[in-house]
Amino acid sequence: MERLVDTEDEGMLRDAARGFLDENAPVSAFRTNRDAGRAFDPGLWREMAQMGWAGVLIGEDHGGADMGHRAAGILAEEMGRTLAASPFLSSAVIAASTMRVAGSDRLSQIAEGTALYALAVDEGPKHAPDLTAMEARPEGNGFRLSGRKVFVADGASADRVLVLARSGEGEEGLTLFDIDTARAGLAHTAADSIDARDFATLDFENVEATGEDVVGEVGGGLAALAPGLRAGQAALAAELSGLTAGISAMTLGYLKERKQFDRTIGSFQALQHRAAHLFAEIEVTASAVAHAGRVLDHEPERAQLAVSLAKARATQTAKLAVMEGVQMHGGIGMTDDYDAGFFMKRARVGAEWLGDYGHHAAIVAAMRGL
């Protein structure tokens, strides 16, 4: 397997992404979007797509750049660093990885950045795909979908939604559908999410789904979803790792500049040791994140342990980084005028999305015989 450090190509990709985002999507751009009530900037997404980011996980035969999961993670890390909002995770990572395995003629539209996807799995406050209750009632040659999905990322802006529903009993009774969001009976309600991004509740009332809308096999929904879910979890872990780097750089800068008691506050050992401990946690998490990308690229069928490890670690480290960030900034860290709070709110959303720490730690523990 490739080493856990960036290859030369990956280093170039990272530099290019960082240069682009620093110029076109700094944290101030996120603030502008938030103040305008806009979850993301469609113009920015078009530019990202032109650079091949929307097709990072799509084969060249469908117009993708086919750079792999580690590369997708590097892009997500860099977007996390400046809180750049885009449909990248929902469309370019989750939908692309799901559709690539299942085979779909919509891959080229995803690669172009023109098809925006959302993933609708959760039905309660915690991520638990195997407990899906939403009804997929057989009717004629197809199904009728009824029920509610919550915490659907990009759910208000998506053209299509991947939705997991119950077509039978048990784990074998779940089916994944690919549905046009304009279909009759499907309504969305945008949530007022703390991270100012697009999260929505989707209500399905007798929404028609034909056999052609099934992704993978009827009853094979969890298997069909697995590649996309794992890819999304790994990329989200990478985004959180980048977010952590972003807030930590701000915090270190503040420690070196802010004076109290006639001293730079970064000279106090009480703060130095906390900053050094945070550095250690960041480094340890960065390894798990890089490793998850590598395993997805080389042994995707064995990636769950690596992915859950990365998501668990990234969640905890981001939490520590934003808490230390706000605390070490003191009062200014609590103000809306200052950016630290944006990192804290996105970290909280990222902690819950696609499975929280407990969800993934339990997977790691079970796979390790605990």
Add this chain to the structure above:
Amino acid sequence: MPDRLEDFRKEIAEWIAENLPDALRGQPRNEDTICWGGRKWEFRSQAQKDWLERCHARGLTCPRWPVEYGGGGLSRNEEKILRDEMDRAGAPSPLDSFGIWMLGPALLQFGTPEQKAEHLPEITAGRIRWCQGYSEPGAGSDLANVQTRAEDMGDHWLVNGQKIWTSYADKADKIFALVRTDRDAPKHLGISFMLIDMETPGVSTRPIRLISGASPFCETFFDNVKVPKEGAIVGEMNRGWDVAKYLLTHEREMIGGGSGGLTSGATLSEMIGDMDMVAGADPVIRAQAMELEVDSLAFCLTMERYKDMAESGAGVGHASAMLKYYGTELNKRRQEIIMSTRGSEALDWGEGLAAPWLRSKANSIEGGTSEVMLDIVSKRVLELPSK
């Protein structure tokens, strides 16, 4: 993987199958099974002796060292394969020593050709056992404050002073020590890295009994010890601090030394047994064990990533202090969880759990305390100001 490496794997697997004595296969690694070597060494079995001699003849006691000194001349990838195959066969390390881990790397980096030729073959063969004389009663975290003195007497050095926390000094043949050779220089600049035979008149040792009941550490006393000048100092005179610093960094980078990845090494579940049996009723212990497992796996990957960084020439530098800090704190957590899962059973010395638990408390003290590691990270890596 290139064919050349696959050939090497096959060759080494066959060699191990032919040469590893059955009696050693799959033995647990502990003080009763480790082979330290040296003049005073009594082999635990004929098998242990055979295994050391066979491995030495093949250059496998120090696989990365040059062949001319009894090493194996292997590349990093070959060494990794060797370790994998040794693990797979359940083979114990043929030889452990401070000569292999510390003095050897220092000599390879700073030694004269004569010093290398004199000492390295003795280390690879397991004929000389070395110990490390760094700490003193007044020089712990402030190591550069060493006061043990070496006076220039023309043809020899006259050494006086005391070392403490010298691991296995009572069993070692020779010591590499930090001694003050210039009392007027600033404290980092008057220290030399000196090699001293423990049989020299005036050298004595006294074991220190620890809270774990074991006595792996000693006090070492130097009372008018005459050290012949020829080859006594490694590196430049008065620049022993450079050698010590190099070794400390090297040591921290090597911590763990496992092959990394997610599948190697004993899992926590193997170490504590069936969670449902021992701690099923205690959700708190279970949660702590799960958290530890997550952190331990990520730390294994971090050791691997840091090795990759070092190999790729990017360098790790002072960030290796982070590995020492994190790894030792993790091990303390692990030992605490093992103790609490086994409850009152673990409190009997005979169960063998209390000693490693107590021993682990030294991990974050020896070789630089956790607090010193955090100082290094904050000052050298994060470049936080001093005022």
